[in-house]
Amino acid sequence: DIVMTQTPLSSPVTLGQPASISCRSSQSLLYSDGNTYLSWLQQRPGQPPRLLIYKVSNRFSGVPDRFSGSGAGTDFTLKISRVEAEDVGLYYCIQATQFPLTFGGGTKVEI
Amino acid sequence: QVQLQESGPGLVRPSETLSLTCTVSGGSISSYYWSWIRQPPGAGLEWIGYINNSGGTNYNPSLKSRVTISVDTSKNQISLKVSSVTAADTAVYYCGRHSAVAGLDYWGQGALVAVSS
Numbered sequence: 001d002i003v004m005t006q007t008p009l010s011s012p013v014t015l016g017q018p019a020s021i022s023c024r025s026s027q028s029l030l031y032s033d034g035n036t037y038l039s040w041l042q043q044r045p046g047q048p049p050r051l052l053i054y055k056v057s058n059r060f061s062g063v064p065d066r067f068s069g070s071g072a073g074t075d076f077t078l079k080i081s082r083v084e085a086e087d088v089g090l091y092y093c094i095q096a097t098q099f100p101l102t103f104g105g106g107t108k109v110e111i
Numbered sequence: 112q113v114q115l116q117e118s119g120p121g122l123v124r125p126s127e128t129l130s131l132t133c134t135v136s137g138g139s140i141s142s143y144y145w146s147w148i149r150q151p152p153g154a155g156l157e158w159i160g161y162i163n164n165s166g167g168t169n170y171n172p173s174l175k176s177r178v179t180i181s182v183d184t185s186k187n188q189i190s191l192k193v194s195s196v197t198a199a200d201t202a203v204y205y206c207g208r209h210s211a212v213a214g215l216d217y218w219g220q221g222a223l224v225a226v227s228s
Contacts, residue, residue, distance in 0.1 A: 001172075039214050048205055048221050049156065054213040092156060096214050100171040101146070101158040 002026050002095050006104035013087075013109060019080040021107045023093035028073045030097070037096035040069055040078045043106075044089040052091075053078065085111065113137040115206050115219035123200075123226050129193040131222055133206030140182060144209035145189045147180060149202040150221070157202075161209065162189060196226045 003026040013019045021040075029036045040053040051060045053069035056076060066081040080087055088111060093104040119131035133145070146161040160170035162180045170178050179192040189206055203221040210216045 037214060041215075048218045050218065051213060051216050054216070058213070060213055060216060094156075094215065096209075099169050100160075100173075101215075103156040103158070106155050 001100055002029070002098055002102050004093055004095055004102050004104035006091075006093060006107050008107060009105070010108045010110065013080075013083045013111060015085060015111060016082050019083050019087075019109060021078045021091050021093075021109075023071075023076045023078070023104050025074045025076075025095055027098075029076075029095050030073060036072065038069075038071070038076050039094050039096070040067075041092045041094060042087075042089055043092065044086070047089075049092065080109075083109070083111075113208065113217050115208065115217060117204060117206055117219045117222035119222055119224070121223060121225060123196055123224060124228055125197055125226055126195055129191075129196050129200060129204075129224055129226070131191045131204050131206075131224070133189040133191070133219055135187045135189070135208075139184075140187050140189065141184055145180075145182065146207045146209060146215060147189075147191045148205045148207055148215075148218075149200075150205070151199075151202045159191065159193075159204075198226050200224070201226045 005024045007022045029038050038056050041049040043049045057069045068079050090106045092106050114136045116134050123129045144163045147159040162168050177194045181190045203223050205221045206219045207215045208217040
């Protein structure tokens with residue numbers, strides 16, 4: 001299985017300031033079709049996960065442009081340009097390049 | 112807007128079979144793949160498996176011997192069965208839709224299932 005490692009575990013942030021979360025995979029997520037199947041999910045308290053970013057850097061429908069994703073191979077980053085109060089919650093990376101799909105352990109973003 | 116809703120018993124006894132249904136509204140289930148994911152209380156996410164639009168399945172090896180995912184297109188429902196459950200199977204169970212473009216793009220609200228005698 002591909003192991004997904006997220007850092008930090010917890011990220012205290014200040015409203016209006018940037019935040020960054022790292023995700024590292026135990027092997028390359030580049031698939032034979034040329035795509036890299038790395039997504040980012042947000043889980044607000046008491047809510048189900050919600051897709052933010054797919055294929056490394058594509059924002060899903062309705063996701064604010066303060067969220068951005070980058071990376072390649074085994075190293076990926078989710079950035080929030082200016083944290084807002086509604087961004088509090090858990091963030092997970094997930095890979096779908098190889099079965100079984102696997103998730104990072106989660107990063108808690110708190111004010 | 113597609114919506115997914117999980118339903119099923121909230122309490123299952125040890126050694127019995129957990130059964131959940133995901134009802135999809137706002138779109139046909141025939142054009143997509145569908146996954147089940149679970150999240151133990153206070154813990155992270157674990158992918159259980161998926162069913163594709165041809166009825167083919169792929170299960171997490173960690174659960175493969177105990178899991179069955181099926182689809183009923185006439186009812187727009189996806190089902191999950193986990194046999195021989197233990198307390199370790201206590202979790203919130205989510206169904207999710209895979210699109211070819213965006214992957215796991217829509218999730219249900221989740222159903223909490225506790226395994227206890």
